[in-house]
């Protein structure tokens with residue numbers, strides 16, 4: 001038997017890419033590939049790319065440039081580009097970087113074994129279609145090997161919202177939901193393999209319609225799986241936070257009290273120009289209703305500063321929204337033009353203005369996050385342990401609010417779910433003792 005071929009995957013961007021990379025590795029496992037952590041050892045290098053913000057394509061080209069030497073030493077090395085840059089750039093990638101053998105868009109991963117065979121044959125292989133079939137049905141089933149206690153599971157892809165800054169509706173296409181029965185069987189399989197927490201993924205996950213009662217229906221069905229202890233989901237749009245999903249946050253014990261609900265801006269004028277289709281008052285109303293049923297809910301958000309036409313007053317509205325909501329964590333970005341999106345055509349703000357606003361926004365968010373984290377000291381949380389910590393005898397896991405918690409105790413193992421009293425708050429994590 002020939003030695004297994006080695007596959008090196010480098011993943012950029014969001015959690016959905018992390019999930020896709022796992023599934024691609026499994027699909028290529030069927031073709032005799034085993035994973036490697038080192039590009040230098042690989043027989044195939046696959047870059048799973050992200051196109052959400054500026055310079056994404058440039059980063060990919062410069063990463064590819066670094067593999068030139070490897071390819072010269074090892075002519076049989078195959079190099080592939082997957083993900084949203086592959087979708088957006090297509091054949092242009094092969095034109096600019098002829099050493100690329102394979103380009104595959106996110107909706108065509110089930111065709112990867114076929115594309116790999118073509119590449120191995122010395123041909124160029126390209127697939128950036130949006131096929132009718134569900135790629136996950138056609139991807140090899142996940143193998144039965146044991147795995148860590150947390151997993152991502154994609155339930156929905158694509159987006160129909162067309163926010164004026166965003167490339168996702170173009171790179172990932174229209175909203176498509178996977179049928180609930182397939183998701184349930186994949187989840188059962190993950191649980192058999194040792195998974196205790198599943199994060200449901202979708203570009204617009206709360207628009208999920210593969211269950212007659214939407215995402216809330218799917219969550220309640222998943223909650224019926226013995227051995228599955230925790231459910232999370234990300235990323236959501238405020239307009240799809242329906243009553244059932246809000247109610248689930250109050251009465252579904254396995255649904256964790258943490259919600260990523262991006263608002264992007266706190267100014268009604270900017271929200272309108274972003275085509276977000278809701279106002280700040282509507283956002284506050286959703287948060288109020290969520291907190292009524294789950295007062296300890298930790299909120300997370302995404303913010304864009306320096307969107308075209310954003311005035312100082314608009315920006316202050318964003319700061320004010322943040323003050324009022326109180327975020328447990330958040331991601332913030334300077335607006336960057338994405339070719340093909342409506343806002344890219346508008347007059348742009350000065351870079352210095354964007355930089356200064358981003359700094360002010362991040363200072364506020366950091367202060368807020370730190371205060372909420374510090375407020376955990378003295379409280380009891382549940383921790384799902386994931387891996388050893390830096391210090392001997394220590395394990396680290398996540399609380400229900402997604403804080404990293406370090407605990408030193410004998411006999412703790414990955415997958416244990418234990419009550420912990422928080423005793424200290426550090427720069428990025430909490431320290432606790434078993435209760």
Ligand code: 5AD
Nearest residue numbers: 165166262302303333334335336338
């Ligand atoms: N510029 C800056 N940030 C962006 N995002 C999406 N598109 C852009 C852009 N053109 C941010 C949004 C989104 C997150 C995933 O990335 O905040 O929620």
Ligand code: SF4
Nearest residue numbers: 159161162163166168
């Ligand atoms: Fe992009 Fe999210 Fe807006 Fe869809 S809802 S267009 S993914 S920012």
